Amino acid sequence: MTTDFQNARESLGARLRELRAEAGLEGKDVAARLGWQTSKVSRLQNGKQTPTRDDLTAWARAIERPDVEAELHGLLAGLDMKQRHRSWRRQLAGGHRGRQEIAVRQTEATQRIRGLEVSRVPGLFQTPQYARAIFDANAEFRGITPTTDAAVEARMRRQEALYDPDKVFRFLVCEAALYHRSCAVDVMAEQLDRLYNLVGQRRIELGIIPFGAQLRRTVPHAFWIYDRRLVIVETISEELWLTGADDIELYERAWDWLAESAEYDATARRLIGRARASLDLS
Template sequence: MTTDFQTAREALGARLRELRAEAGLEGKELAARLGWQTSKVSRLQNGKQTPSRNDLTAWARALDRADVEPELHGLLAGLDMKQRHRSWRRQLAGGHRGRQEIAVRQTEATAVIRGLEVSRIPGLFQTPEYARVIFDTNAAFRQIPATTEDAVEKRMRRQEALYDPEKAFRFLVCEAALYHRPCSTDVMAEQLDRLYNLIGQRRIELGIIPFGAQLRRTAPHAFWIYDRRLVIVETISEELWLTGEEDIVLYERAWDWLADSAEYGTPARRLIGRARASLDLS
């Protein structure tokens, strides 16, 4: 949990404690009314446990304060936003190593990953050299400790999931990512070769959205969908972890619409080969 999240949860707990005190009840008396253990009342009041919407409704009604339900639900919604918005500054304070370990665990827990990358090669398909440049550059940009070798090792370990027969990977890559070159031409050539060879492999569906394709919706930013339980969106300053049904359905629709405009198989290889041929390797 982030510091912002915990601070917001403690603020919600303080409001619950205030409402109980205003009603003239001790914690054990309120627990008896609710049919809860006294320890649960204590944890909620002290910000040690996150309440559910039903917990907040029950709390308000047990105090005969149904009028404060919207307020409490609003505080909980704000708490959820704190949990969804994950600052890069905090996540990467010690370098990339920890965030890459989280990525490994998320991949291990997921059967189907769908993703869109607009301007770079997806991490699951990166060569060690390409990944190394990405981590080095990002560390310099964010002015964080360079833990590049550990981060690259974890990214490569994550790629072992590509060979797990219980998993499937469906990715869309905009053609621009084949030309945006964060690295030397030699490294980029090797990266494009790897991408080329991934097409047609079992459990991997890779589509390239070509320049000039007619799109039902433009590609606004990169995002990854983990089964039907989580969408991760990256911005420059933070990462969004979206778990609401409406958010997931919206991103699934965006992915499906973009997938309709992608090239697969031999046409996709042709696009990658054209990008590879454009590199000046002399």
């Protein structure tokens, strides 16, 4: 749970406590009026439990303050935004390893992962040296302490899921990602060789969106869809964790439309091979 989220939840709890005290009530009085356990009242007031909209409506009525219902709902909406928006500054404060361990757990809990990458190779398909270059560059960009060895180890451990017979991976990669290079040329060559060999493997569908493809929708940004329960979107400053049905449906439609313009199998190999041949290894 992020610090931003917890701070916001504690602030909401403090407001509930303040409103109760203004009404001249004890926590046990609110619990009795609502038919709740006193422990629930305590958890809500101390920011240990996230209230629902119904909880907040009931609270406003219990303290005979229906006028604060909208205010409490607004605070809850802000709380939800804190949970959806996860700043990189906080997530990477101790380096990359912690976030990579989260990725391992998310992958373990998912049967079907769909993803779109615009300018880099998906983490699940990266070689150790390519991943190392990505982590080192990001640590320098963000001015954080590198934990590259541990982060690479976690990323490689995550890739064990590719061999799980119960999982399916469907990825779209823009052709630009085959040429954008944040690593040494020999590392890029090795990475493209790995991609080439992944095309056509069981349970892995890898589509390349060519430079000249006609698109029903332009490519917006990278995103990953975990089953039908979670979409993760990366920006420069934060990650968005989207769990709403409308959000998931929208990203599924974006993925489906872009998949129509991708090339697969032999043509995908040809595009990867062309990028590999363009490297100057002399």
